[in-house]
Amino acid sequence: MYKTCQEAVETAEKLVKLLSQSSDVDIMIAPAYIALAKVNESVKGSSIMLGAQNLFWEKEGAYTGEISPEMLVSAGCRYVIIGHSERRQYFYETDETVNKKIKAAINYNLNPVLCIGESEKEREANDTFNVLDKQIKIGLEDLLPENMQHITLAYEPVWAIGTGKTASSKQAQEVHLFLRNLIQELFGKNIADTIRILYGGSVKPENIAELMSMPDVDGALVGGASLDADKFMRIVKYKTIG
DSSP: OOOOHHHHHHHHHHHHHHTTTOTTSOEEEOOOGGGHHHHHHHHTTSSEEEEESOOOSSSSSSOTTOOOHHHHHHTTOSEEEESOHHHHHHSOOOHHHHHHHHHHHHHTTOEEEEEEOOOHHHHHTTOHHHHHHHHHHHHTTTOOHHHHTTOEEEEOOGGGSSSSOOOOHHHHHHHHHHHHHHHHHHHOHHHHHHOEEEEOSSOOTTTHHHHHTSTTOOEEOOOGGGGSHHHHHHHHTHHHHO
């Protein structure tokens, strides 16, 4: 919940200039709802795609304060983040509601970015894999392998979000490999080999290279650092800038 509509547009316009030569990476930004349509105009024709931070699973109705997948598509969105840890923590979203949102997004040709992750208490109790197993199996319940081609996973350990803490590259790799093996078990090897699994949790220019050196880390879900166009650019271009 950052940036007014005008601030979001200014940041997007700056990113378009800074990332104009970044054809080797997929880039998506997810501003607040009020800025979606305006930011879409700013990034149109660039390498930057538009996403939303959440959605509701109904097309329309008496759901004051919610936003539908059809509305997101009309604003220019191609992606939508679902099940972010803050949605789960502050707004009591469950694996079951996450599943309904994923299905709704797919029905409207939106690409879901499914967020999963454990709390610090769960990690200390050595419960990380059990938590992730449940979040994946319920969150992706009744989906078909062809649906999975549109889904990106984002592992965001709750204890590393906005805290300055970051999972070590070894910790991230361990979890990403577990997730890839779980997807293979549920949907087959081809989906497991091609699905993108992002790491999110205090990602910044200083740690992106090490995280991305891990074989099963395919990208990053960037939080606070994405609010600064220059920092975000350095993350996207970590291979050439260092």
